Amino acid sequence: MPITVNGNEAELPHDPRVSLLDLLREDLHLFGAKKGCNQGACGACTVLVDGQRVLSCLTLAVQCEGRHVMTVEGLAGDNGLHPLQKAFIEHDGFQCGFCTPGQICSALGMAAEFDRGVPSVITEDFDDDGVALTPEEIRERMSGNLCRCGAHNGIVAAIAEVHAIQGDRTDSREAAA
Amino acid sequence: MTPFTYSRASDTASAVQFGAMAQAKYLGGGTNLVDLLRETIEQPSSLIDVTGLSSAITPTADGGLLIGAAAKNTALAEHRLVLSHYPMLTRSIVAGASAQIRNMATVGGNILQRTRCAYFYDTEGSRCNKRSLGQGCDAIDGFNRNHAILGASSSCVATHPSDMCVALAALDALVHLQGPTGARVIPLVDLHLLPDNDPGKETVLLPGELITAIELPSPLVGGRSTYRKVRDRASYAFALVSVAAILAVEDGKVTGVRLAFGGVAPKPWRAKKAENALLGAPATEATFRKAAEAELAHATPLSGNGFKVELAIRTVAALMTSLAGDQS
Ligand SMILES: Cc1cc2nc3c(=O)[nH]c(=O)nc-3n(C[C@H](O)[C@H](O)[C@H](O)COP(=O)(O)OP(=O)(O)OC[C@H]3O[C@@H](n4cnc5c(N)ncnc54)[C@H](O)[C@@H]3O)c2cc1C
Ligand code: SF4
Numbered sequence A: 001m002p003i004t005v006n007g008n009e010a011e012l013p014h015d016p017r018v019s020l021l022d023l024l025r026e027d028l029h030l031f032g033a034k035k036g037c038n039q040g041a042c043g044a045c046t047v048l049v050d051g052q053r054v055l056s057c058l059t060l061a062v063q064c065e066g067r068h069v070m071t072v073e074g075l076a077g078d079n080g081l082h083p084l085q086k087a088f089i090e091h092d093g094f095q096c097g098f099c100t101p102g103q104i105c106s107a108l109g110m111a112a113e114f115d116r117g118v119p120s121v122i123t124e125d126f127d128d129d130g131v132a133l134t135p136e137e138i139r140e141r142m143s144g145n146l147c148r149c150g151a152h153n154g155i156v157a158a159i160a161e162v163h164a165i166q167g168d169r170t171d172s173r174e175a176a177a
Numbered sequence B: 001m002t003p004f005t006y007s008r009a010s011d012t013a014s015a016v017q018f019g020a021m022a023q024a025k026y027l028g029g030g031t032n033l034v035d036l037l038r039e040t041i042e043q044p045s046s047l048i049d050v051t052g053l054s055s056a057i058t059p060t061a062d063g064g065l066l067i068g069a070a071a072k073n074t075a076l077a078e079h080r081l082v083l084s085h086y087p088m089l090t091r092s093i094v095a096g097a098s099a100q101i102r103n104m105a106t107v108g109g110n111i112l113q114r115t116r117c118a119y120f121y122d123t124e125g126s127r128c129n130k131r132s133l134g135q136g137c138d139a140i141d142g143f144n145r146n147h148a149i150l151g152a153s154s155s156c157v158a159t160h161p162s163d164m165c166v167a168l169a170a171l172d173a174l175v176h177l178q179g180p181t182g183a184r185v186i187p188l189v190d191l192h193l194l195p196d197n198d199p200g201k202e203t204v205l206l207p208g209e210l211i212t213a214i215e216l217p218s219p220l221v222g223g224r225s226t227y228r229k230v231r232d233r234a235s236y237a238f239a240l241v242s243v244a245a246i247l248a249v250e251d252g253k254v255t256g257v258r259l260a261f262g263g264v265a266p267k268p269w270r271a272k273k274a275e276n277a278l279l280g281a282p283a284t285e286a287t288f289r290k291a292a293e294a295e296l297a298h299a300t301p302l303s304g305n306g307f308k309v310e311l312a313i314r315t316v317a318a319l320m321t322s323l324a325g326d327q328s
């Protein structure tokens, strides 16, 4: 079984030592995911595997056999950029852009986690269905993505515009239903 | 990385059969192991991917929970029975690493993750008894702000970095193991070893033994619980000190207590001395502080981490006082 990347099937590497990040960049020439630290500390390599945000630098490519990988290159559709990509531009959610593909993939995974009720370390009441995706919640939930340019305020604003605008979790659940 | 073969285990029996071979290693989410392979600290000749084994989270007959070792950290943290019956476990998990890492990490791998001592990872430039017994330990006279104050030895002062394990220690969790010679169940607090003279030997696991599940007994009746982690930045950092606490109070007296520390010892540290001092005592900040002092009376701080003693005492006192306040 091969691996699917942005909807296209690709061959898995023969050497099990190849990371998902190296497969994406070196073999498939998808340069969106970045090799920042290559040890799990920066989030620049974040991609979505079966919809979950993960670090491609610490994932062996062979572990993704039969799975669907989505990178930033797969986000734009027939109508142009993904709304979150547009919001990053509008809110100056980047300067050099190095961390941006990881930030955007991470934010998409983050929103899905929030919508299905995953709490964060600052969520006070686990029983409360009305927990809002406040800027503080966004910051905590996005803390695995560092930005050396310090574009965090723009990043939080962009995510808030796209994902927190509906208000709280109950609303976004209803919207999804 | 040195070359290795990769295979995916479809069931426990075949995993253990392969795991029993020399130089084999189980692979969970890889968030620690891949790093260790890259640094050539681990050099297995074969990896057995165990993420396809049981990740089920199911209630047990006596009101507890059985958690398949392949359950992802996020899956455990968000599980409805964990949120309602063991919220402290959720709090400990979401206090650790980043969301991406928690999505990858398995329960088994989290328990068996190795220390984050920077000298341990610095294969080129540092001496480390855990990597190579007899080299010496560069942390003891080095930068040891993050190192242990309890349970360490003159050969190694590294801490066990897991947050989740601190909650598991306080919850009296049991570890289900399957090895080449059979299955057994041991308390989590007996799984990890103190370094003594051989810091490379970190657990009581036999060669090829696999963690198959974690079992939580039913929650302490009437107990309130929480987890607090103190660290150098507000998120995505390892603990300087962390405390998992369960407290039951009746008529102003402590009727039940379980306490465990992280960030201070080579293993998740169950604070039995403090618990013994508290049982039956008045639930006041003064007694909480005194109990913490009793636990830390034999602390052996290093040049750079003496602050951890008072930090641990204050964290216990503050946390227990707030738990007691919730019950009065
Ligand atoms: C940047 C960074 C920050 C982090 N911060 C934190 C933090 O703040 N708090 C925290 O608690 N953790 C933190 N972590 C550590 C993280 O939680 C662990 O790496 C993770 O839990 C390990 O799980 P895994 O499934 O990826 O294990 P792996 O890396 O796959 O395996 C780890 C070890 O467990 C063994 N193993 C795996 N499964 C089994 C099994 N079923 N039976 C027997 N052996 C097994 C493997 O052989 C290996 O030796 C951090 C990690 C990184 C990279
Ligand atoms: S504290 Fe332990 S792990 Fe760190 S350098 Fe010393 S021996 Fe190695």
Ligand code: FES
Binding pocket: A034, A035, A036, A037, A038, A039, A040, A041, A042, A043, A044, A045, A046, A055, A056, A057, A058
């Ligand atoms: S490159 Fe993967 S976390 Fe930094």
Ligand code: FES
Binding pocket: A093, A094, A095, A096, A097, A098, A099, A100, A146, A147, A148, A149, A150, A151
């Ligand atoms: S925009 Fe430069 S690192 Fe984030």
